Amino acid sequence: MTRPASNLKINGLQFRRGSRVVLDAIDLQLQSGAVTAVLGPNGAGKSTLLSCIAGLLRPERGSIELDGTSLHSLAAMQRARRIAFLPQTPEIAWAVDVQTLVGLGRIPFQGVSSDEEDRAAVARAMTKTEVAQWAERAVTTLSGGERARVLLARVLAGESDWILADEPFTGLDPSHQFEAAELLRAAADQGGGVVLTIHDLTLAARIADRVIIIDDGRIVADGSPQEALTPQILRDVYDIDAQWLEGTPPTIAIHGRATRG
Numbered sequence: 001m002t003r004p005a006s007n008l009k010i011n012g013l014q015f016r017r018g019s020r021v022v023l024d025a026i027d028l029q030l031q032s033g034a035v036t037a038v039l040g041p042n043g044a045g046k047s048t049l050l051s052c053i054a055g056l057l058r059p060e061r062g063s064i065e066l067d068g069t070s071l072h073s074l075a076a077m078q079r080a081r082r083i084a085f086l087p088q089t090p091e092i093a094w095a096v097d098v099q100t101l102v103g104l105g106r107i108p109f110q111g112v113s114s115d116e117e118d119r120a121a122v123a124r125a126m127t128k129t130e131v132a133q134w135a136e137r138a139v140t141t142l143s144g145g146e147r148a149r150v151l152l153a154r155v156l157a158g159e160s161d162w163i164l165a166d167e168p169f170t171g172l173d174p175s176h177q178f179e180a181a182e183l184l185r186a187a188a189d190q191g192g193g194v195v196l197t198i199h200d201l202t203l204a205a206r207i208a209d210r211v212i213i214i215d216d217g218r219i220v221a222d223g224s225p226q227e228a229l230t231p232q233i234l235r236d237v238y239d240i241d242a243q244w245l246e247g248t249p250p251t252i253a254i255h256g257r258a259t260r261g
């Protein structure tokens, strides 16, 4: 099943925390059918950008449009049906079972889809992420990585046009990182839009069609992984010496902190 094309258009976005400008002059057009990876140092503004695009934070300046409609003119539930958000450190305060937690991904569809459709979407998401085995278990009894897969299942259960995922691979072992990456890739291949933040350069290069690098609240690189993750940009942004290694697929070797001459 392929979805109709969708786009997110961000113009002149500025977001402040108190007097501090955390994001500035962000202009971006995001197209569905692709995986966009947002990278940058700690505190650069990546999570803030995703929260703005999800409609959870309201920027002081600029506009965000979803298919030509201002994001903030949409009702919260309407927005949530189109854009699913996986936060970086989701709090799970209560011992809800896995199936119920994944079902929370269907809340925006209450009154819109049938119980049967909701159950089927939850089952699909749990199968894809291989969490069905824990359906009855309290989420609080799962390991960090197991919980990360359940949270990914919750986002997939929404079957929304867009998935915004803030560091979705954190805490996952290498095999499950690839599995999660493949699930997000598949969502994009089926016409969905995927925007994720990530710190792993090689995984970003492998999974993303487009890489956006943010430094100190501004976009400093935007292009294919080869265009955006150049040794010079990596040196400027992260202060590291890194190089691309030939291979299938290519990888990025980090030699260490940049040596200053």
Ligand SMILES: Nc1ncnc2c1ncn2[C@@H]1O[C@H](COP(=O)(O)OP(=O)(O)OP(=O)(O)O)[C@@H](O)[C@H]1O
Binding pocket: 017, 022, 040, 041, 042, 043, 044, 045, 046, 047, 048, 049, 088
């Ligand atoms: N609730 C908050 N109150 C005040 N400042 C905040 C708040 N949340 C984030 N910030 C600040 O805004 C800046 C951008 O934070 P953000 O979480 O967007 O960075 P990030 O690029 O996602 O970082 P990381 O890679 O460490 O997750 C940081 O300097 C951070 O300290």
